Amino acid sequence: MVNAAYRYPEIRQVTTTASQDITFFGRNRPTSFVNTNSLVRGSDWVIGLSKTGFINEAGRCLVMQAEISGQPMIIVLLDSVGKQTRIGDANRIRKWIEHNDAKSLGENVSG
Secondary structure (H helix, E strand, O other), X not given: OHHHHHOOHHHHHHHOXXXXXXXXXXXXXXXXXXXXXXXXXXXXXXXXXXXXXXXXXXXXXXXXXXXXXXXXXXXXXXXXXXOOHHHHHHHHHHHHHHOOOHHHHHHHHHO
16 A cells, blocks of 8 residues: 555655645635654655554554665554654664665565
């Protein structure tokens, strides 16, 4: 699903925008929308697509397409304990990959 969504430039753009102010018809002041993925808002990640969410069956979730060590990767995190746990887990995954051979990891996963 992440690969399919990534094919749409509009989805990539909307899911990686840190914040956006939109003025709706009939209103004087804009409404601010802020991306709930703090990695999009203020980090050095190269994120191509991002979605946070919650449903009872899967808990707090994060899916991202990001570049780590020069390799495009998809990260799927389900059932995080707290709102910020998924962000911490993503950072720990990135750090682990960066400290290992990302190229050989990609080869092992795909083949």
